[in-house]
Amino acid sequence: MSNRELSRGPRTLLTGLFLLGVYVAYARFTSPWLNIERTRQSMSAPSAPVVRTADFAPVLTRWFPQDHWVSDAGKKFRDGGRYLVFNEVALFNNKHSVRVKPVAMLWSSGEDDEQPIRVTAASAQLDRSTPFDLEETEFGRITTGFLSGDVRIEGPDGLQIKGRNFHISDKSMKIWSGSPVDLVWQTHTARAEGGVEIKLLTSGNEDQGLMAISDIQSVHMNGRVTCNVLIPDRNRKREATHLTINAARGFHFDVQTLTSTFFGYEDEKPRPDRQILIERPLTNGFVDKLLCTQLTLQLRPRISSDAGNSHVALNAESDGPQRPKQVELHSIRAEGSRVVVYMEEQQLTGTMTDIRYIVDQRMLECWSNKQDANGNPFPIRLIQKGTEVLVPHIVARALEDNSLDSIDLRGPGLIRHQPDKSDSATAKSDRDPQGTIEAQWRESLIFRQSPEPRITLTGNAQVIQPVKEFRLAGQTIEMLLASRNPVPDPNIPPPSIDSAADTTHNAFDFSDLQPKELIARDRVRIAAPQLSGDVRNQLTVKLSDAASSENARTPTAAGTMQTASFEASNPGQLIGNRPESDKARGFMHFVSDTMQATLLSPESTQAKRPSAPTDWTDIWINGNVEVDYTAPDPDQSFHAEGNVLTAENGLSAGRGMSLFGSPATVVSANRLIEGQRIDVDESDEKVSVDGSGRIRLVLDRGFDGMPLERPSPLDIYWADGMIFSGRTASFVGDIRCVLSDGQSHDIHLTCAGMQVDFTRDVRLSRSGRTGKDVAKNEFDVAPAGDGDSKAAPDISEVRCVGRVHVTLKQMEAGVVTATHEADFSDLTVNRESGDFVASGPGWIESTQPDRGNRLKVSPGVIARANQAVQTSENPFVYAKASFIGSLSGNLNKELVQLSQHVEGVFGPVRRLGDTIDIDIVNSSDLPPQAGVLRCEKLWVISLPQANSEQRTFSLAAEDNARIESRNLDGHADKITYDHSKQQLILRGEGDHKATVSHRASDNSNVRTFIGQKLEYNPQQNTLKANHITGLRTE
Incomplete structure (x- = not known):
């Protein structure tokens, strides 16, 4: 093909190839959180003829310094500010396609201070709906285009886009490449491992094909996207901010809504290799990190100020709908099932x-x-x-x-x-x-x-x-x-983004208020x-x-x-060990x-x-x-009422307190004072015992208030100190209480501090005992008075501070027959009313004989501690319940209530010391007649047995109650269990129903019953249902 044949045809090539190259350059929108200048280039046909001359060779040499073949190319064409350079051209596909190679293009805006857009590729191809005629001036309908080989696009502000094999199609109206794409703009870089996809908008005239392109709709970078962003401080007073964004599932920018979104995978656990990791290194070497599933950056038109009037900067040269020339960041949002922020410093x-x-x-x-x-x-x-x-x-x-x-x-x-x-x-x-x-x-x-x-x-x-x-x-x-x-x-x-100051050295610190x-x-x-x-x-x-x-x-x-x-806390509670200098406080x-x-x-x-x-x-x-x-001296203690009390010098001994009123009253052990002003002074030292010791009381009633078979000694040991006054004794430090007669009971209690109130005044006396096992400070407690009273001192109330652990062994002729154990915090027991209360988290555990022989278990299985037991021997009844709220009840009524996240288990074990550990035993592996009960409120009630001095127990669960056993699984508003009757009842309250899934045997199908009241017999594995509203078999 002669040069003469090309003299008019390059107009089509110039327009078609620039459609492909320039719109690929719009991928600089993949840095949308930056200040972006966007000027839409007009695609109208050139009014001046194409110039083919070597006079503009210096322009090509300047803008393509690394591509030496450009200045020596055989075909060079110019149309105003657009340049087309190639060596070979060929028509094929019945002249419906044209290919030039290698190809270089330059598009200048005409402004001397702005770099032009430059595109180089190994070859370029355009396809048209009608045959190409390089002599005609009409473009026709261009349907597809292709830049093959290594493609490089450069432009203003240091824009560089590098990739391979870019396609364009009028059917999909998009430009795409499946090869990795690298982007550089100003001080920012980005790379998309899975290529890029740019969706285009048209003017609405479908007959023009690609010539109808008017704008970009969106830019999507596929695969893993890595961005490095360097953001200078607008006021140039602080270090620039460096951000690294690594998104595992790509990036999308919607040009119309100015919304940029990075994507990661929605994993349950944070994983930097599958989600979005944003890192911000600080100048002192520390790094701030953010891990999320989706990161959205919302842009908006930049608001500029001109003569005091705010306006949005628009592209006045655009022939279409005017849109902002510059944009700025409005908001950032990170979201996901778990968004993790880590600030290292x-x-x-x-x-x-x-x-x-x-x-x-x-x-x-x-x-x-x-x-x-x-x-x-x-x-x-x-x-x-x-x-x-x-x-x-x-x-x-x-x-x-x-x-x-x-x-x-x-x-x-x-x-x-x-x-x-x-x-x-x-x-x-x-x-x-x-x-x-x-x-x-x-x-x-x-x-x-x-x-x-x-x-x-x-x-x-x-x-x-x-x-x-x-x-x-x-x-x-x-x-x-x-x-x-x-x-x-x-x-x-x-x-x-606007002020990325590194101010972490003076950050607010929740841990150092x-x-x-x-x-x-x-x-x-x-x-x-x-x-x-x-x-x-x-x-x-x-x-x-x-x-x-x-x-x-x-x-x-x-x-x-x-x-x-x-x-x-109880106002009189002993809080800790008092030092030697604090005796008078x-x-x-x-x-x-x-x-x-x-x-x-x-x-x-x-x-x-x-x-x-x-x-x-x-x-x-x-x-x-x-x-x-x-007061340190009980005689100086008082109760006062008035309008004002002052103690300018504090509460230590020798420092005065004043009470004002109309009148003010002060009542102490030995006097009543009334007046407009009362001054209270302390003079005597506090009565106390420093260091470790032991105190012994002989009780004729147990902690439950019931008479003992014989009077038993109660020994209270302490490590740090004791205060005793009138009817009150307070103990501090590693408290250990022992109540045992060696024949019928053995009770141990430990806690951090204890206060004991007696029903009447008592007195202390040195025990007089000697020997290596006798404590340095050892006392006996006896009723106060002239010594004629023979009644044993009785305890009215006990308050335990800190963690409390209780162990009770029931014995017959010195042989342990049942064990009970509990662990909780801050126990208060009133032995007169029988009321007691403690705080969680805690647990209670009991193992006692099955006196009624109601429990039946399978033979031939060895019983071990912490394992559910199956044996032909008469088993023990084992029960354990844990809670995190509170424990309360009444000793006289033999009632215990546990609250908040209660979890209990009951069932047979072969011997004392064996347990049923629901953490390692599934409900399907539980022995027959064993069960796991979960609820928010649980009552444990001790009941007398008919025609017997023995006692049995019942359980009552409320609030989200659920029972699990070997052959039954159910939930209801209320669940009750009567051990003496071997009866488990599930009830629904109001419109609520109870639901039970039951198996008649280990190998039978599961049937689910829904009703108002469901009764289950664990011993016989039978279920009785009233008011059934639903039934299904699985």
Whole structure:
């Protein structure tokens, strides 16, 4: 083909090939979170003839320096700002297709300062609906195009796109390549392992084919997509932000909605190789990470300001609908079944399902969409330096300089200390064991930076400092924090695009709260060494270091605290071992309208003894005051009522307290005082025993209040100290109680602290016993008086502090016949009323003979501990129940109630010491007549047997009750089990029904019954149903 034949035809080639090359260049939209200038190029036919000359060779040499063949190419054509260069051209496919190779194209906008778009490829092909005529000027309908081999596209702002084999089709109206594509734009890079797909929009004239293309609809990068983004600070005051985004399942950009989305796989567990991993390295070497399933970046037209009027920058040169020339980021959202945030420098790990950051509002929002079986959302979980935060919703806001403005933790939540959750050994060693905080609230926790750092907890708020025994509860609690320098930034800094400051060095730290003042309002409770109380309106406590102020009038740097949930302690409860210097300290419980005081933490004392108690000073108790004060000397103890009580110098011995009223009254053991003002002074030392010891009582009634066969000694051992006054004895440190007669019973109880109240005054006397097994401080207890009374001292109430463990062995002639064991916290037993209560989590366990021979088990199986037993011998009845809420009941009524997440098992075992462990035994492997019961409330009732002195038991379960056994599985509103009748009853309440799946034998089919009441006999494996509403067989 001669050069003359090409003189007019290149117009078609120029237009068709530039359609393919220039729209491939639009892949720079794959960096949509950047400031993008988009100018739509007009595709109208050229008005000037194509120029074929070597005069523009310097232009080609300048813009194609690495492609030397371009300047020496045999065919060079120019049409205004468009250039086409190739060596060979061929028509084929009955002249419906044209191919040129190699090919280079250049498209200049005409602006000297802007780089033109350049395209090079090994070859290019265009297909037309009608035969090509290189002499004609009409384009015809171009249907497909193809850039083959290595394709390189370059353009303004350092744009580079490298790939292979790009296709274009008028049927699909898209450009695509299945080979890896690399993108460079400005300081940013991206790579799509699975190629790229660009969907096009047309003007609506289908007859024009590809000549009708008017815009791009979307860009999709397939396969794994890796992006490296470098974002400079707009004000050029801070280091640029570097982000690495690695998406396992591609990237999509919708040009019309300006929405960019990265995709990963929806796996249950976080996996960086299958999801989206965003990494942000900091200048100090630490790295922040975010792992999610989907990352969405929402763009919008950039708002510019011209002469004070805001407007959207548009492309005025476009011949179509005007769209913004520049865009900017509006919001970022990360979501997935588990979104994980890790901030290495703060040692902070967060788990949630959604994170959203809105740029203009500088607001970061986190929440969780996952729900449990009851429809309650799973909370967000933050772990920082051994402190865990659980809350369903978090909103953080920053100021214009990206410093922290506020953090809102919305909904019920808690903060608790978990040393094993610390992210590094360094964090563990640096944490002050004195400063652990845990907190709990129902409605919200709000942190505000201005006008002074302040945290507000709302809705049944609770705060505790465990080491210092300080506890506080109220409807609202405010913590005024000690000022820090510099001012802290958010604990979860938003990934600000406009101001990516590296401010992590002053981040807010949940694990290191330093309150200087606490303010609690509305139904306040406080418990601490020396003091406890109930305040109706407001309580204010200033936290001060005595070393900085002799009389503590001005609070200084507060000691580090930690916050925690708690239940109100008994005001008279002994909290811990009192040091030698604290023998003269008193304890006060009060009720009032308001209270304010200062709590000292002597620096020198804390350095010598970390467990040393704090001191109270500047105490003011106001409004309808009632005070019960326990002095070191019982004769100095008193009950007082008045309007105001003050104790400016605290509660230690020798420091005065004043009571004001109209009149005020003070009642002590030996006097009644009334007056407008009453001054109370203490002079005598506290009566106490320091160190270990033992006390012995001879009881004629057991702990259950029932008469014993013979009087039995009760020995109470302690490790740290004892206080005894009148009718009350308090014991501290590793308490062990033993009640045994060696013939009928053997009871052991252990706990951390104990208080025992007697029914009448008693006196202590040295035991006089000698020998190596006799404790240094050993006492006997006898009734107080002239010694004529022979009645044994009786216990009215026992309060156990901390973890309580009880073991009871029932014996006949010294041989153990039954064992009972329990473990829980904070036990209180009133032997007069029989009422008792304890806190969970805990468990109770019992193994006793089956006196009625109701249990039948299979022969030939060896029984072992922790294994379900099957034997032909008469078995024992084994039962165990665990709970996490509370345990309560009545000894006289032989009733026990367990609450919250109760799980129980009952059934036969061959001998004492054997158990049924439901953690290792499936319900289908349970022995006959054994069962597993789960519910929220469980009653265990001891019942007398007819015509017998023996007793049996029954169980009653409510709230989400479920029973599992070898041949039966059911759930109902209420489930009861009577062991004496071998009867299990499932009931539905109201419109609810009970459901039971039953097998008549091990190999029979399962039948499911639905009815109002279902009765089951475990011994006979028979089921009786009333009011059946459903039945199916499987």
